[in-house]
Amino acid sequence: MSLKPLQSSLLCLLVALSACGGNDDGLPLFVDPIDTQQPTFSLAVSDAPVDGLSDVILCFSSITLTGESDDLVMQVGDADFGITANDLCLDDTGNIVPNAVGINLLEYKGSEFLSLVNDYTIEAGHYAQINLGMTDGSYAVDKLDYSKTPIRVPSNEIELNGFSAVENTDVGFTVEFDLRKALTAPEGQTGYILQSDGIRIVNNQQAGDINGLVSETLLINNLCEPLADIHGNPAAVYLYQGTQLDIDTLADNDGSEGVAPYASSTVYFDSSQTLYPFEIGFVPFGSYTVALSCNISDDPEMDDEVSFLDVKEVTIDENKPEGSVDFEEGYE
Known part of the structure; x- marks a missing residue:
């Protein structure tokens, strides 16, 4: 007995990926399901x-992804981890910390x-969460006298925002350490503390970088120093969202400003080219204001007196x- 049109349509719907109709044997034609891959x-x-x-x-030891049911933990030393353990991390007794x-x-500044x-x-x-x-x-090592200062990470953990992953996709992120904001030296305490305020995570597919040059004439005219010195920085740039x-x-x-x-x-x-460059990497797509200052000293836990010589606007997108x-010129 032949199927009625409605019954035939329902059969097509139930098999989802079948081709309605028949071959020479009167059998339905089926299409192989689309292959799916895990993200x-x-x-x-x-x-x-x-x-x-x-x-x-x-010193890093692991990456943990907090899932809906179970956590996924990737340890330094695992075959799937991108880098292997080394001997740079020592405990209080001078012994190498294992699996770190x-x-x-x-060594990985700007877009590196x-x-x-x-x-x-x-x-x-x-x-x-990541x-x-x-x-x-x-x-940390001082640039002038090469003295070492310990860095403490509260709870030995850096907590970052999470994400969603769907099949057939690759998700990639970069953790950007803004050390001018993250590395603090609280009064009365020994060493540095790494604060979460200066650490952000960026989706690599939705980010770019901002770079540029500062003219030597502008630096000289505004008494920025030290100039032509590979050990010092004559100026700083600040990035603000919006224009x-x-x-x-x-x-x-x-700071307490708005x-x-x-x-x-x-x-x-840059002694090789006699230039004064800068770069801010892994910036999410959007419009920004870049401000230049000769005030290098900026304690991330204090409202410092920072004045700006010039501001520029820039937009980055896909x-x-x-x-x-x-x-090149002063702010007017």
Whole structure:
């Protein structure tokens, strides 16, 4: 008995991927289902440079993704982890911390990065949080006398926002350490503390970078110093979300003015080209104001006196992920 049109339509709906009709044998034609793949996860680290330090070594031990049912933990030393353990992390007795990797953030400035884990297969779903497990042994090295100062990470953990992953997609993020904001030296305490305020996570597919040059004439005319010195930074740049901002409302890293900086970086002397460049990497797509200052000293826990020489505006998006800003004249 032949199927009625409605019954035939229902059969097509139930098999979903079948082709209604028949072959020479009168059998329905079926199409193979579309192959689906689990999503992959990648995570890297990068840094905005800090004043006065030649090395900033942070000691990592794990990455944990907080899932809807179970947590996914990736340990240093696992085959799927992007980098292996090294001997840079020492405990209080001078012994090497096992299953830990020390990373010098100042080797990955601006748009440069180091992959912690790359294309790691994960289950589709929502992950409420990304946690970076840290160990003892982090430290900073002074640029002039090479003295070491320990860095403490509260609870030995850095907590970052989560994400959702769907099948057939690759999700990739970069953890950007804005050390001018994150690295603090509280009065009465020994060493530095790494604060979460200066750490942000950025979706790599929705971010670009901002770079530029500062003219030597502008620096000289405004008595910025030291010039032509690879050990010092003559100026700093601050990045603010939005445009058409009043320069008097722009704050430093803990200022009381109305507009707080999204990120900041230093201007340095490039002796190979006799130039004064800067770069801020992994900036989410959007419109920004970039402000230039000769006031290098900026305690992230104090409202410092920071004045700005000039401001520029820049927009980065998927069509133009690299923004260029050059400072040649003073603010008018």
